[in-house]
Each structure stands twice: as C-alpha cells, then as structure tokens.
Amino acid sequence: MARPSIDFGEHTASIAAAVRARREELGRSRTEFAQQTPKIPPRLLQDLESGRRSRYSRDLCAKLEFKLGWTRGSIERMASGGDPEEVNDLISVVRDESQGTETRRYLLGNEELLQRIYTDLQADTADMPEEEARALVEQALETARVQALLVVHRARRRRMSGNGALH
Known part of the structure; x- marks a missing residue:
C-alpha cells in the first residue's frame, strides 16, 4: 500500500520558495535544518526547495510543518493555493x-x-x-x-x- 502523499501540483514553485524562505528566516542552513529533530533526508529537502519534485509523503510534510513552526495541514493548504499558518500557541x-x-x-x-x-x-x-x-x-x-x-x-x-x- 502506497504511503499517503500530497501533490503540490501547480503550487510546487511557491511552496518551495516558502519553505526555503522560512528555513532561512529561522537561520538554518539546509544541512542543519535537515539534521535537526525530527530529521528529514537532506536530499528530500533539497528536492523540495528546488521544486524538483511535486509529490511528498504526508509524514515528510508533517515533519516540515513542525520544523517550520507551521500548523498541521499548512502544506496541504498551500497545495490548494492557500497560505501556511504559523503556530500561535x-x-x-x-x-x-x-x-x-x-x-x-x-x-x-x-x-x-x-x-x-x-x-x-x-x-x-x-x-x-x-x-x-x-x-x-x-x-x-x-x-x-x-x-x-x-x-x-x-x-x-x-x-x-x-x-x-x-x-
């Protein structure tokens, strides 16, 4: 059974730019950010930030949302044309x-x-x-x-x- 995923579709470039901008705002290099808990494969982060791929597992997206300080579901909203929502608590x-x-x-x-x-x-x-x-x-x-x-x-x-x- 395939793992549930999110297809960024036509919003791939804008999601890539938003993730990269937020990571940089947090003051982390790509390598530091990938190795920070919860860890994500550096190659996947590079692919995502460059817009190389448009489909990612929900698990990876959830880890990114946590690491970026976004609420759960933010990336899926962005894939539908919405904006990420920052954790406010x-x-x-x-x-x-x-x-x-x-x-x-x-x-x-x-x-x-x-x-x-x-x-x-x-x-x-x-x-x-x-x-x-x-x-x-x-x-x-x-x-x-x-x-x-x-x-x-x-x-x-x-x-x-x-x-x-x-x-």
Whole structure:
C-alpha cells in the first residue's frame, strides 16, 4: 500500500520558495535544518526547495510543518493555493546545539505532552552515562511514537469498518 502523499501540483514553485524562505528566516542552513529533530533526508529537502519534485509523503510534510513552526495541514493548504499558518500557541524554542535537538513548548496541545515525557525521561536518566541515557530516551520516545501510531491506525480501521466509536 502506497504511503499517503500530497501533490503540490501547480503550487510546487511557491511552496518551495516558502519553505526555503522560512528555513532561512529561522537561520538554518539546509544541512542543519535537515539534521535537526525530527530529521528529514537532506536530499528530500533539497528536492523540495528546488521544486524538483511535486509529490511528498504526508509524514515528510508533517515533519516540515513542525520544523517550520507551521500548523498541521499548512502544506496541504498551500497545495490548494492557500497560505501556511504559523503556530500561535508557541511559548518558547530551546535549541541544544551539542545534542542537535530543538524543544518547543506550547501553551496547549500534544507537543506539551511530548515535552513532559522528554523532561521526565531526562530526570530519570540523570545518573546514567550520557550515551546510555540518550539511547534510552530515544528508545522511549520511539516507543511512544509507535504506540501513538497504533492508536491512530486502530481508530482509522474502526472508522472505515463503520464502527466510529472509540473504545
């Protein structure tokens, strides 16, 4: 089964320009931006910013929206001729260059939950060697991501089968 994607169509050039301009506004080189969490393949970013391709996975678009500080669905709106929407409940952005991470705090929303998980994990691994602690934090966050995807996929299957009630 093909991964869900977004076709930029006739708006490919304007989306490419908007993504590049926003990345530059954030003060990141293409390589730095691609390697910043959540990571994206540098080649895909280069293809997108140059308008070389017009179809990208929804997963990549969601990562870009997060990294660019745009609300979810902004790129799809742009593919229909609309404008990106900036996240307006952002409280702060903390970059840790040594770790290659960026933590965003939001007034409301799921990102606050992720921040709490990350902070709790850091506190619980404070007495461990740094490499071991980092590996455990990454493993725990990946487990949380996989569990979240399972919840979404189960709900989608229930909805498609006609039983929209969540259990």
